[in-house]
Amino acid sequence: MSPAHARDPRGSDSVRSQRIAGILRDEILAGDLTPGTWLRQDELAARLGASRIPVREALRILESEGLTESFPNRGARVPVLSLEDVNTYYRMRERLEPLTLTESLSRLTDQHLARLERIQDEIENQSDINRFLLLDRDFHMTSYSACPSGHLLAMTERLWNSTQHYRRAFMVLADPDRATIVNAEHRLILDAVRRRDPEDCERYLTGHIRRTRVELTAHPELFVDSDDASGRPGLLSGRAGFRRGG
Amino acid sequence: MSPAHARDPRGSDSVRSQRIAGILRDEILAGDLTPGTWLRQDELAARLGASRIPVREALRILESEGLTESFPNRGARVPVLSLEDVNTYYRMRERLEPLTLTESLSRLTDQHLARLERIQDEIENQSDINRFLLLDRDFHMTSYSACPSGHLLAMTERLWNSTQHYRRAFMVLADPDRATIVNAEHRLILDAVRRRDPEDCERYLTGHIRRTRVELTAHPELFVDSDDASGRPGLLSGRAGFRRGG
DNA sequence: TGCCACAGGATTGGATCCAATAACAAGACT
């Protein structure tokens, strides 16, 4: 029979808190839960069919991934990032991800290369924003996937997750022919990977991230008006108008 | 009166789980809890005078800081790092910390500079290992302390915390005149900071971390024999011989 | 009118109890 551990050897999402964390992670990355949204334990417990205990655990798990932040006696919310925050995250990416890529580089198989090519082909042959976000992430993560260090990979993923929302917000108002540049950069990275050239990998990946940062942070309107970036629930943030519904 | 929030405006350790996390954090960083040690919720709850709930929260908090790792249905332990893990952490530090320093650089005050000088003076005038570990950490953290990005600072601290135990283990068998090199490096960093020279700051800090990495990873005996690096409690790890005590 | 004290409701934090899972040991079958 082997009831559970055969289907799930890691036991990772047979635990309720992990399942809940997974659901919330998807909702945050998909943009359903936007920065500033307060995550009420009661509400989540009711919505996801569990008690508040696994919800609390899930919020801690997400916090360790940078997807939520919590304040004592006040609750958890999706972090609101300032322009400076995102700028810093991107500078961190510029430094770290070239390392992730070069660590992965020598271990990438031909299957990986084929997959990278396939992903980039699809990126160039469609125009849906959400699809692009998924494919772009997939492109880079695939190039990192042979990195032997789980710590470095986790850190890289964390930096991606933390800035995901602002990437999406940026896409909706981006210059249409921006895609041309992105594709050129991706092609250069792909070529450097194929040649197993760590130096060029670093060069083009750093440039790719840096140019994105410069473009992204040229749009201050993507970020909060700096009036309610504090950690307090406040009057109008979150689910205002919902309490005392009658 | 103002009973609690006057002493603790952030409310950070008026919460039991935060207090417990703080105690455990200190014990791990001080070396009382070594890598591989399993952290049993019952035991910690009894020892720290609380129920298991805040202990669970504390373990999650520490996990988000890289100080513990937990396995579903199996518990939490202080992570056991391989030589490759530590090597990777140091490579991450080589990339990230120069950024932390240059971000901090222009905002460092004369008080900061005086403090750095004082710390380095004390480093050169004592020989206790644990004292050195504290002072060395304090030296670098002080140089980072004006960094405006809390995210970058937290990441930097996390990398330090994760490798703390192996730094200590290294110190006990380090070449005595190693201190000469460390002091020279610190003096060069300090001078570059005083001159507000970001380029030299990066150069000497990167070199400092890199040389330490090379020296540290030249001692494989500091790391596990690769026989019990798995995540399972096993027979002899942890509190073996304690169960069924009579 | 403006500010401070105070009470009510909402939300999170913690304790206790129970269920589920995993490690371990002894026994049955081949």
Next chain:
DNA sequence: AGTCTTGTTATTGGATCCAATCCTGTGGCA
């Protein structure tokens, strides 16, 4: 004798209840 099965115990995961804290609105007072 060895391996698989099964039962026991220790440990973690989850639910419910209660306490502590915070937000908000109201009323008193200068």
